[in-house]
Amino acid sequence: MPDRPLPDLDPLRAASGLALQNGTVLLHTQRNWHGKGLSWLLFDPVGEVRCEKSVIRRSGHLPTPARAATGLGTQLDQLRGLMHPENAAEDFPLFAGFLGYEAASAELATRHAVDPPFQLPDAWLGCYDAALAFADGVVPRLHLRTPAVDDGARQRDLVEQLHEAASRPARPHDGAHKLRLPDPDWHGQAVRRIQEHLRAGETYQVNLTGFASAESVADPFEHFLRHSSQNPVAFASFLRIDGRSISSHSPERLLRIRGNQADTAPVKGTLPFTSDSATRLRESEKNRAEHLMIVDLCRNDLGRRAVSSSVRVAGLMEALQVRGIDHMVSRIQAEVRPHARGALLDSMFPGGSITGAPKQRTMQIIREVELSGRGPYTGSIGYFTGRGDMDFNIAIRTAVWQDDQVHFGCGGGIVIDSDAGEELAEARLKARSFFESFGVELPG
Numbered sequence: 001m002p003d004r005p006l007p008d009l010d011p012l013r014a015a016s017g018l019a020l021q022n023g024t025v026l027l028h029t030q031r032n033w034h035g036k037g038l039s040w041l042l043f044d045p046v047g048e049v050r051c052e053k054s055v056i057r058r059s060g061h062l063p064t065p066a067r068a069a070t071g072l073g074t075q076l077d078q079l080r081g082l083m084h085p086e087n088a089a090e091d092f093p094l095f096a097g098f099l100g101y102e103a104a105s106a107e108l109a110t111r112h113a114v115d116p117p118f119q120l121p122d123a124w125l126g127c128y129d130a131a132l133a134f135a136d137g138v139v140p141r142l143h144l145r146t147p148a149v150d151d152g153a154r155q156r157d158l159v160e161q162l163h164e165a166a167s168r169p170a171r172p173h174d175g176a177h178k179l180r181l182p183d184p185d186w187h188g189q190a191v192r193r194i195q196e197h198l199r200a201g202e203t204y205q206v207n208l209t210g211f212a213s214a215e216s217v218a219d220p221f222e223h224f225l226r227h228s229s230q231n232p233v234a235f236a237s238f239l240r241i242d243g244r245s246i247s248s249h250s251p252e253r254l255l256r257i258r259g260n261q262a263d264t265a266p267v268k269g270t271l272p273f274t275s276d277s278a279t280r281l282r283e284s285e286k287n288r289a290e291h292l293m294i295v296d297l298c299r300n301d302l303g304r305r306a307v308s309s310s311v312r313v314a315g316l317m318e319a320l321q322v323r324g325i326d327h328m329v330s331r332i333q334a335e336v337r338p339h340a341r342g343a344l345l346d347s348m349f350p351g352g353s354i355t356g357a358p359k360q361r362t363m364q365i366i367r368e369v370e371l372s373g374r375g376p377y378t379g380s381i382g383y384f385t386g387r388g389d390m391d392f393n394i395a396i397r398t399a400v401w402q403d404d405q406v407h408f409g410c411g412g413g414i415v416i417d418s419d420a421g422e423e424l425a426e427a428r429l430k431a432r433s434f435f436e437s438f439g440v441e442l443p444g
Helices: 011-018 072-082 153-166 184-199 220-230 277-283 285-305 341-348 359-369 420-436
Strands: 025-028 039-042 047-052 055-060 093-099 123-127 130-135 138-144 176-180 205-216 235-241 244-250 253-258 261-265 267-272 312-322 325-335 380-385 390-393 398-402 405-414
Touching: 011 039, 011 130, 011 153, 011 220, 025 093, 025 380, 039 093, 047 072, 047 093, 055 072, 072 093, 072 123, 072 341, 072 380, 093 235, 130 153, 138 153, 184 205, 184 359, 184 405, 184 420, 205 285, 205 359, 205 420, 220 235, 220 244, 220 420, 235 380, 244 380, 253 341, 253 380, 261 285, 267 277, 267 285, 267 420, 277 285, 277 312, 277 325, 285 312, 285 325, 285 341, 325 420, 341 390, 405 420
Parallel strands: none
Antiparallel strands: 025 039, 025 235, 039 130, 047 055, 047 123, 093 123, 093 380, 130 138, 176 205, 205 405, 235 244, 244 398, 253 261, 253 390, 261 325, 267 325, 312 325, 380 390, 398 405
8 A cells, every 4th residue: 555645744743633542653853853854643453562671562453473482572573474474565564662671681680679650561662554654844644554355444544534633632741740869879979989999990981860840730742842953953852651651762773683783872971061061071081082982882882792893983972952951972883693683683682871780780880780670761762664774862861751750860970070960950050941841941
């Protein structure tokens, strides 16, 4: 069935109308950064894959492998290979959703004794038979996989859902109060404990995070649109899963695969934006050391499952500005081994920039010092296409909305010479733009 152009459709209003419908996923590109161009709206999934406490379950119209693979990425790629083999050239999402931090492989021991302050599976990905593609200046197009019996009914139903959703009125987006930031006493103790591990030589850098939370009657998607307009990024996303909403305003890519080429783009190093902050960031020995350490970790993670001799740094410590904050980003590329796409995602996940190095021991320390699990925050949001390509972000600048509460993850990398007060200020800086887009000021 040919793609269906929808010139009269406002995709973001359609997304707003679908935002309270479980299984809705919006992957929204607002910056065309190194090949990141189209946005995707997915809804009404035909199946799902979810992971809860290391148990992976499938439901809906999904095949059953003769022998299921172990890693989540590998299993998704296995399912993809069993579906629609005649449509292997399709270049739009087949699976889309999130991998929570706790969905990492069992040997990394990510599971915290205390659950995050919300209820979500460790990972959830919907399986979709259609996807709406859109971008500025481009007519939205509905892509549909041809069903076994094709009478056009499925396409008509999806188009009707989109237009009906786009006609729904916007909901209120203001309203947040009783802001609760990460506790300074806990944070200071955690930094000191991490530095004991650093002095013992067990780790070189630990990413310490917590949640800033508030009560809110704001509509999660309308807030997502408002914050996105103030803070455009390449990897924004919104998901509705199990009656909870996830909004992410991430500037960071975990892994993209196109054909036989893979790339990752770790972000590390932070300064408040000034006229010379980008220069000062590059000249900061502390920030340079942190960044180069993570680049080496990502090169190693890529090389474990890619063609090791093909790994190269395509861009080193480039400037990246995100609303009032300057960062450094590097781009690392490699050639994908045959039949290793899902395994490469498993190898890269979770991203080194939000763990530290070395990864396994550092994640054990994170479990020891943080107050709870992380959930989607610092996990990954993205998609697999029918032909096996993928694009996943690192879910930083990410919030979970449950009932009348919103929980926003924030943190930063701790090294031997980190100052606890400065690190707490950096975490608050990252939370500031999110909560100020409610129209409220951060206390203190």
